[in-house]
Amino acid sequence: MSEGKEKQDFIRKHQPLTPDKLKEEYKKKEEAKRQYTTNAVELEKELEAFNKITEPLVNPVTGRAICWVRRPTQSEWEGMLSPELMQYREHPEDMPVELQQKYGDMTFELMAIVIENPKHDSKWWKEHATIEFIQLFNSHLSNIFAQLNKDTANF
Numbered sequence: 001m002s003e004g005k006e007k008q009d010f011i012r013k014h015q016p017l018t019p020d021k022l023k024e025e026y027k028k029k030e031e032a033k034r035q036y037t038t039n040a041v042e043l044e045k046e047l048e049a050f051n052k053i054t055e056p057l058v059n060p061v062t063g064r065a066i067c068w069v070r071r072p073t074q075s076e077w078e079g080m081l082s083p084e085l086m087q088y089r090e091h092p093e094d095m096p097v098e099l100q101q102k103y104g105d106m107t108f109e110l111m112a113i114v115i116e117n118p119k120h121d122s123k124w125w126k127e128h129a130t131i132e133f134i135q136l137f138n139s140h141l142s143n144i145f146a147q148l149n150k151d152t153a154n155f
Contacts, residue, residue: 054117055071056068057069067118068117069114070115070116071114072110082103084103093139095138100134105122107134108126111125111129112124
């Protein structure tokens with residue numbers, strides 16, 4: 001197809017707006033913006049509520065929720081991951097047992113922070129979490145961040 005024909009097809013599909021239509025489009029956009037608040041207090045509340053969204057950690061055998069997990073903030077996540085663990089971020093199940101033991105308490109601290117229901121301290125999680133649960137928990141968090149990275153990269 002020739003370049004001239006392509007331009008004509010493009011112009012035919014995307015007609016330029018008349019001044020009146022342009023004003024109408026601006027009015028529609030301004031009206032749409034008015035439905036959202038600009039009040040900083042309300043925005044902070046909404047942001048805080050958004051950051052408290054929880055998701056179920058599902059038992060792969062029964063398909064039922066084991067607990068409800070909040071997404072960690074970036075600083076919570078970075079505070080729990082050492083450079084030594086970063087290589088296992090995508091596949092935490094591949095982490096050697098020695099590393100799991102070395103950084104095990106960090107995992108329980110993160111559980112205490114982000115598991116919202118049931119809520120327990122890190123000591124409780126260490127006493128009650130099995131290796132399988134720890135792997136499931138780590139895998140859940142890795143999946144969240146892998147999805148977020150994918151969404152961000154596609155942005």
